Every structure is written in C-alpha cells, then in structure tokens.
Amino acid sequence: MHIEIDGRPVTDESLRTPAFVNYGHFTAMQVRKGRVRGLGLHLDRLDSATRELFGSGLDGEHVRALVRHALDGAGVRDAATRVYVHRPDGDETTTVMVTVRPPAVMPEAPQSLMSVPYERPVPHIKHLGGFGQIYYGKAAQRAGFDSALLTGPGGVIAEGAATNIAFWDGTSVAWPDAPALLGTTMALIEPLLPSVRRRVALEDLPSYRAAFVTNSQGIAPVRRIDDTEFAVDAELMKTVARVYDAVPWDEI
Incomplete structure (x- = not known):
C-alpha cells in the first residue's frame, strides 16, 4: 500500500491522528487509467x-x-484508492490521507447474505468506525454466508455491510427506502434503470424474483438471503451491467 497525507509521505507523527482518532470520513474509488x-x-x-x-x-x-x-507516487494508473478526511483535535484545517492499493473487482459469483439486526449510525455519511459492519460481516462468514445484510426494526432492509442492495419484481428495480449510504454505483445506475424506492422487509423477500448488490467494486447478483433463495436473472444482470458499463469515466 502507498499512503500519503496532504501530498507527503507518511511519518510516525502524521499517522498519529488516523491511527487513534476514529472521527472522520472517506470515499473509496476504483481507478482505471x-x-x-x-x-x-x-x-x-x-x-x-x-x-x-x-x-x-x-x-x-x-x-x-x-x-x-x-497515484504518481505509487507509479500506477490502475488502483483501488481511498481518500480519508480527518481533523486533528485543536486544528482548524482538515488533513487528507490518500491510500493506493492494487485494483479490486466485485466477485462475479452470486452472493449469499445473512440478515442481522443492525443499522449504521449516521448512515448517510461514509464515516469511519465501522465496527458493527465488520463484526456482523465476519459473523455472516462464519455462518457460511458471503456477507451481512443490515436491517432495522421489523426486519426492514437498509443495505449490505459494504454494499447497496436492490430487488427485482419483474417490472421495477426496488431500492430499499430506509436510512442507508447512497453508494456511488447505486447513484450512477439508479436513474438509468426502471427504479423505485420502497420499503422492503425480510418478510417481503419471497415476492421478489431476483436481487443484486452494488458498491465501488462493481455489481453482483444475490442467490440467497437467509433461507430465501433467488434465481440469478441473466437478462436483468445483463441490463444492469450494460447500464453500468455505459457510465463514463472521469479523468482525475
């Protein structure tokens, strides 16, 4: 991993705030060329x-x-890049940390998700301190699932541990109308699909024909949530992939 803080190589002193202060936010990007x-x-x-x-x-x-x-410092044009924003106590200016890792791609295999009773605090911000997401994500993996599905009271579905989720009813792509982070991939493709926002609860899952998840790494179908099985709708996934592939790439 290549790390810079405010455009300079990291030092023990500059890493003190990121290492010990969990108040901040970030964004994750896949960079190509x-x-x-x-x-x-x-x-x-x-x-x-x-x-x-x-x-x-x-x-x-x-x-x-x-x-x-x-990117220049790492000598790469393709990367998984994150931008973290902190403000050390007593300072009036923020610090920006950029990390550069090898590129990442969403696994193509259909995913299985285990529902968990957890909602992220301040969900509209991609904030630091995702202990709950990590905890439940690892619990889901130990139970034989790929990841966790975050739900609120009454089993209302919000989002995946590190994804947005959408459901296909045969006519519309339904995005859960619940407090969640608006991921960039979701924000890019939602207006280009026959999308609706609606309340989706665990008890509603049998009424949907298919589901998929999105994040900065891409898109993947969902094959199971708890005991509810979903068929992979090949035509739906082709449509979603075509829409996503048509989104233009912006020069950094």
Whole structure:
C-alpha cells in the first residue's frame, strides 16, 4: 500500500491522528487509467461530509491533485484508492490521507447474505468506525454466508455491510427506502434503470424474483438471503451491467 497525507509521505507523527482518532470520513474509488466513474459524486460526498463533520468544505480540485500525486507516487494508473478526511483535535484545517492499493473487482459469483439486526449510525455519511459492519460481516462468514445484510426494526432492509442492495419484481428495480449510504454505483445506475424506492422487509423477500448488490467494486447478483433463495436473472444482470458499463469515466 502507498499512503500519503496532504501530498507527503507518511511519518510516525502524521499517522498519529488516523491511527487513534476514529472521527472522520472517506470515499473509496476504483481507478482505471487514471480515471474514475462518478468522480463528481465522490468529490461531492467528501465536501458535504466535511462540512457536516467539521464545519467547512473540502475543495474538489485539491482532492483531485492529492489523488493524482499519490497515484504518481505509487507509479500506477490502475488502483483501488481511498481518500480519508480527518481533523486533528485543536486544528482548524482538515488533513487528507490518500491510500493506493492494487485494483479490486466485485466477485462475479452470486452472493449469499445473512440478515442481522443492525443499522449504521449516521448512515448517510461514509464515516469511519465501522465496527458493527465488520463484526456482523465476519459473523455472516462464519455462518457460511458471503456477507451481512443490515436491517432495522421489523426486519426492514437498509443495505449490505459494504454494499447497496436492490430487488427485482419483474417490472421495477426496488431500492430499499430506509436510512442507508447512497453508494456511488447505486447513484450512477439508479436513474438509468426502471427504479423505485420502497420499503422492503425480510418478510417481503419471497415476492421478489431476483436481487443484486452494488458498491465501488462493481455489481453482483444475490442467490440467497437467509433461507430465501433467488434465481440469478441473466437478462436483468445483463441490463444492469450494460447500464453500468455505459457510465463514463472521469479523468482525475
């Protein structure tokens, strides 16, 4: 992993805040040939969350320059890149940490999800401190599932542990109308599909024909949630993939 903070190589001192302060936020991007799908959404996310958490914005051009610098420092054009925003106690300015790792792709195999009684706090922000998501995600894996599905009171479905989820009723793609993070991939493809927002609870699952999950790594079908089996709708997944593939890549 290549790490830079405010465009400089990390030191023990500069890592003190990221290591010990869990108040902050981030965005995760897949970079290919120095480009990102939905770059504007990532920059808007960082700016709005910085305003809410710290009371001032974060300039998108500054972020782009830091990401370009980190990619150049790592000597790569394809990467899984994250941008973390902190503000050390007593400081009036934020620090921006950029990490660069090898590219990642969503596994193509249909996923199995275990529902868990957990909702992320302040879910509209991609914040740090995802203990609950990690805890339940590992519990799901120990139980033989791929990941966890986060639900609220009454089994109302919100999101995956690290994904958004959508359901296909044969006519519409239904995105759960519950507090959740609006992922960039969801934000890019939702307007391009016959989408609706509606309440979806665990008891409603048998009424849906198929499901899929999305995140910055891509899209994958869902084959099972708890004991409810879903067929992989090949035509639906072709349509979703075609829509996603048509989304333009933005130069960083």
